[in-house]
Amino acid sequence: xxxxxxxxxxxxxxxxxxxxxxxxxxxxxxxxxxxxxxxxxxxxxxxxxxxxxxxxxxxxxxxxxxxxxxxxxxxxxxxxxxxxxxxxxxxxxxxxxxxxxxxxxxxxxxxxxxxxxxxxxxxxxxxxxxxxxxxxxxxxxxxxxxxxxxxxxxxxxxxxxxxxxxx
Numbered sequence: 001x002x003x004x005x006x007x008x009x010x011x012x013x014x015x016x017x018x019x020x021x022x023x024x025x026x027x028x029x030x031x032x033x034x035x036x037x038x039x040x041x042x043x044x045x046x047x048x049x050x051x052x053x054x055x056x057x058x059x060x061x062x063x064x065x066x067x068x069x070x071x072x073x074x075x076x077x078x079x080x081x082x083x084x085x086x087x088x089x090x091x092x093x094x095x096x097x098x099x100x101x102x103x104x105x106x107x108x109x110x111x112x113x114x115x116x117x118x119x120x121x122x123x124x125x126x127x128x129x130x131x132x133x134x135x136x137x138x139x140x141x142x143x144x145x146x147x148x149x150x151x152x153x154x155x156x157x158x159x160x161x162x163x164x165x166x167x
Contacts, residue, residue, distance in 0.1 A: 046091075048091070092110065092121045093123075140155075
């Protein structure tokens with residue numbers, strides 16, 4: 001009897017191991033193949049610029065175009081929020097003071113939406129006392145006016161390298 005029980009238990013354990021292995025193999029077969037990803041190239045990177053100053057929009061969009069980024073322009077926070085709902089950019093650059101919805105309101109709006117929650121937000125301000133407000137709103141990077149062009153491009157490059165697309 002003892003030998004029969006031991007043999008039955010061993011057979012049951014072997015059957016359980018085999019069932020687990022078969023389930024694992026079925027799960028692997030059903031899983032989608034791994035996707036190869038790579039960072040977006042500048043030509044694939046959409047940078048939205050929200051600023052009520054036409055001069056700033058023109059100057060900054062020329063700088064961004066020189067670095068081969070695709071540029072989307074918004075005249076204020078409300079315009080930017082509407083555009084973001086239609087087509088999510090890879091990076092948002094916003095001024096602080098704009099009519100309607102300011103840069104803080106825009107950033108809070110972006111952070112509240114699950115689709116855009118992780119969108120890198122670069123805020124440009126002429127005031128040094130905005131750091132706490134910017135951090136509370138969820139701004140990724142705060143740059144002072146006039147901003148260093150290389151610093152702005154570095155912020156975009158950091159964000160670009162973090163965004164991945166299928167290879």
